[in-house]
Amino acid sequence: MMKLAGVYIEGVWQHGPCPLSVINPSNEQQLAEVAGGDGAAVARATLAARKAFSGWSSSTGSERAKVLRTIAEGVEARRERLVTLQASNNGKPLAEAQLDVDDVIATFCYYADLADGFDAGQDCAVALPTDDFVARLRREPCGVVGLIVPWNFPMVTTAWKLAPALAAGCCVVLKPSEVTPLAELELAAVIAEAGLPDGVFNLVCGTGIAVGAALAADPRIAKISFTGSNAVGVQVMQRAAETVKGVSLELGGKSSLLVLEEADLELALELACLGGFFNAGQMCSATSRVLVAEALYADFIVRLKTQAESIRLGDPLAGESDMGPLVNHAQYQRVHKHIAAGLDAGAQLLCGGSRPAELPCGYFISPTVFTEVPLDSALWREEIFGPVLCVRSVASEAEAVALANDSEFGLVASVISRDLGAAQRVANALEAGLVWVNAPQVIFPQTAWGGYKQSSIGRELGPWGLSAFQEIKHVVTAR
Numbered sequence: 001m002m003k004l005a006g007v008y009i010e011g012v013w014q015h016g017p018c019p020l021s022v023i024n025p026s027n028e029q030q031l032a033e034v035a036g037g038d039g040a041a042v043a044r045a046t047l048a049a050r051k052a053f054s055g056w057s058s059s060t061g062s063e064r065a066k067v068l069r070t071i072a073e074g075v076e077a078r079r080e081r082l083v084t085l086q087a088s089n090n091g092k093p094l095a096e097a098q099l100d101v102d103d104v105i106a107t108f109c110y111y112a113d114l115a116d117g118f119d120a121g122q123d124c125a126v127a128l129p130t131d132d133f134v135a136r137l138r139r140e141p142c143g144v145v146g147l148i149v150p151w152n153f154p155m156v157t158t159a160w161k162l163a164p165a166l167a168a169g170c171c172v173v174l175k176p177s178e179v180t181p182l183a184e185l186e187l188a189a190v191i192a193e194a195g196l197p198d199g200v201f202n203l204v205c206g207t208g209i210a211v212g213a214a215l216a217a218d219p220r221i222a223k224i225s226f227t228g229s230n231a232v233g234v235q236v237m238q239r240a241a242e243t244v245k246g247v248s249l250e251l252g253g254k255s256s257l258l259v260l261e262e263a264d265l266e267l268a269l270e271l272a273c274l275g276g277f278f279n280a281g282q283m284c285s286a287t288s289r290v291l292v293a294e295a296l297y298a299d300f301i302v303r304l305k306t307q308a309e310s311i312r313l314g315d316p317l318a319g320e321s322d323m324g325p326l327v328n329h330a331q332y333q334r335v336h337k338h339i340a341a342g343l344d345a346g347a348q349l350l351c352g353g354s355r356p357a358e359l360p361c362g363y364f365i366s367p368t369v370f371t372e373v374p375l376d377s378a379l380w381r382e383e384i385f386g387p388v389l390c391v392r393s394v395a396s397e398a399e400a401v402a403l404a405n406d407s408e409f410g411l412v413a414s415v416i417s418r419d420l421g422a423a424q425r426v427a428n429a430l431e432a433g434l435v436w437v438n439a440p441q442v443i444f445p446q447t448a449w450g451g452y453k454q455s456s457i458g459r460e461l462g463p464w465g466l467s468a469f470q471e472i473k474h475v476v477t478a479r
């Protein structure tokens with residue numbers, strides 16, 4: 001079993017006082033012990049970041065771009081190790097873990113390109129309605145930032161925050177999820193070798209209470225960028241409010257896949273399975289409500305059952321597994337509770353709903369599909385974060401849109417139709433930050449990530465992800 005340092009401050013790896021036990025969810029065995037940090041480690045990390053800030057914030061864009069590209073190259077060089085760690089710690093099948101690594105590389109390269117553009121564009125002239133004054137606009141790094149990430153896409157979420165924060169010129173204290181620190185620690189090792197000045201990047205592994213809450217409260221931190229559950233997001237925001245910190249929040253979802261009357265049924269089935277069962281459904285963007293045009297519904301559910309039952313569950317490290325286990329025992333129990341409550345509420349189980357008999361060990365739950373789900377049930381309304389789909393027949397396009405929008409969340413949606421006019425009309429009517437039309441959940445660094453309503457505050461990726469770490473300064477000078 002690996003014993004790993006879980007704190008990295010001012011260029012030095014350290015063993016913190018709070019041990020974290022890291023489990024392989026496919027066999028329930030301990031994979032590693034990580035010596036995590038506490039509030040004192042957060043204070044030291046923040047101080048180190050503060051000390052490094054004046055140097056890093058005055059570096060040129062091209063200097064920052066160079067480091068970001070070195071990180072991208074380092075991630076590529078360690079691809080195999082990162083994939084294996086991600087698969088064994090998260091339970092992701094190898095093919096999914098590969099996609100995470102691709103995403104991390106693309107994100108660092110994208111923000112390297114944006115950083116390269118800073119030097120020419122740092123001071124922009126601003127048109128004024130008078131000749132008596134001239135004004136220029138500068139975008140400056142907002143300071144030391146705290147990045148708090150969840151366990152479902154740990155490396156990707158980290159990259160989406162860290163790459164723009166470093167590109168902007170911020171210094172960083174990163175807190176990985178205590179459930180999945182292993183790939184994060186490997187990524188941190190890549191970053192440690194990329195040529196950043198000491199103190200620009202710091203990491204403190206640990207629990208939410210010991211480390212995350214301390215970060216949110218630390219007055220030297222200018223901004224918290226948080227991805228995780230709504231309950232914790234609210235706590236982070238409350239704590240951050242005490243010192244009037246900026247917050248970016250990426251929270252939960254209860255998203256829909258809308259199968260319109262002109263849909264290609266094959267494609268709809270494929271995307272329903274991807275939207276519900278990729279990463280064992282542990283996605284904030286899971287399209288866990290499937291709304292199917294009445295004319296297609298009967299055929300759709302028969303074929304969805306067959307397709308869901310053909311998904312091969314097993315060891316994520318075995319190439320033939322399509323789906324792995326849930327991330328840990330707590331999540332396994334939580335999803336079971338939702339399934340039981342759904343049955344109690346009168347929903348009809350079409351398939352799945354329990355552990356596959358051939359996998360007695362590990363946190364496996366078969367792909368699960370419910371029909372006849374009451375609209376006021378927790379199964380229909382709450383984020384389940386497991387491989388559970390609720391399918392419903394809809395009488396019209398308007399009903400599909402109304403049902404999709406009837407949620408406190410508004411992260412993403414998918415629309416399937418050969419009638420592109422109808423699909424685009426529906427996409428425009430949906431309250432969601434990202435809508436895919438006839439497409440899987442492809443994510444580009446150029447397009448924003450984030451949602452409406454209680455799913456998000458702010459946007460990640462694209463230039464929006466960068467401006468989240470920048471302050472706007474205007475300098476107005478009399479002629």
Ligand code: NAD
Nearest residue numbers: 149150151176177207208212213228229232250251252284
């Ligand atoms: P979580 O909220 O339990 O934990 C997220 C992070 O916050 C972890 O690092 C945790 O240690 C830390 N934390 C816990 N308590 C804290 C506190 N009091 N103060 C500060 N930090 C604290 O979430 P999770 O279970 O790791 O992840 C699943 C959730 O994340 C789901 O709700 C999912 O929808 C959401 N998520 C959202 C997005 C998005 O982009 N919108 C992406 C991925 C996951």
